[in-house]
Amino acid sequence: MLKGEQLSFRYRVNQPWILRDFSIEINKSEIVGLQGPSGQGKTTIGKLLAGYLQPTEGRVTIDGKPLPNQGYCPVQLIFQHPELAMNPRWTISQILAEGKGTSRELLQGLGIHSNWLSRFPHELSGGELQRIAVARSLNRATRYLIADEMTAMLDTNTQALIWRAVIDYACQVEIGILVISHDIALLKYLCHRRIDLKAAH
Numbered sequence: 001m002l003k004g005e006q007l008s009f010r011y012r013v014n015q016p017w018i019l020r021d022f023s024i025e026i027n028k029s030e031i032v033g034l035q036g037p038s039g040q041g042k043t044t045i046g047k048l049l050a051g052y053l054q055p056t057e058g059r060v061t062i063d064g065k066p067l068p069n070q071g072y073c074p075v076q077l078i079f080q081h082p083e084l085a086m087n088p089r090w091t092i093s094q095i096l097a098e099g100k101g102t103s104r105e106l107l108q109g110l111g112i113h114s115n116w117l118s119r120f121p122h123e124l125s126g127g128e129l130q131r132i133a134v135a136r137s138l139n140r141a142t143r144y145l146i147a148d149e150m151t152a153m154l155d156t157n158t159q160a161l162i163w164r165a166v167i168d169y170a171c172q173v174e175i176g177i178l179v180i181s182h183d184i185a186l187l188k189y190l191c192h193r194r195i196d197l198k199a200a201h
Helices: 042-049 092-097 103-110 126-137 156-173 182-189
Strands: 002-009 019-026 032-034 055-061 075-078 145-149 176-180 191-197
Touching: 002 042, 019 042, 019 055, 019 126, 019 176, 032 042, 032 156, 032 182, 042 075, 042 145, 042 176, 075 176, 092 126, 103 156, 145 156, 156 176, 156 182, 176 182
Parallel strands: 032 176, 032 191, 075 145, 145 176
Antiparallel strands: 002 019, 002 055
């Protein structure tokens, strides 16, 4: 289980709290939706769960143990803009090699072509780059995926292709997923349960 317990966060003392006393649990093989208006802390929650930020109060654990502070993190976070998370000087092949072994079936399911591998990020479209980001993040060492508006900027067909591949892979290897989105219809379709931050506040 990935668990965030009584998470609170602010950048500095005397600054406003971005998040206050929020708790969440995600089981393996479970898809949980997180919805709510802008400014309610959805992205902050994702960053806390993936170890990008350290909570000011509270803690994040996997099976009762803290997230590792070195090496590959078993909680992977995918943002809305994949180009910001990729080294522009690396080829796609080098970027994929950052992962711990990407399934060939996943690459095929995501529609990643072999001729993309020698290209650089600026030579691919946003939808193609997002497929690369997903493939890099979903590997044998990943146990939980945080998808923060992962497909919000993509066309409907590309969204469907990516989510189909992600859900198929997650079911096979029992990965838990947190889907952060403004798209309520998407959350209703994908998720086993949903958390509404507006209601939580």
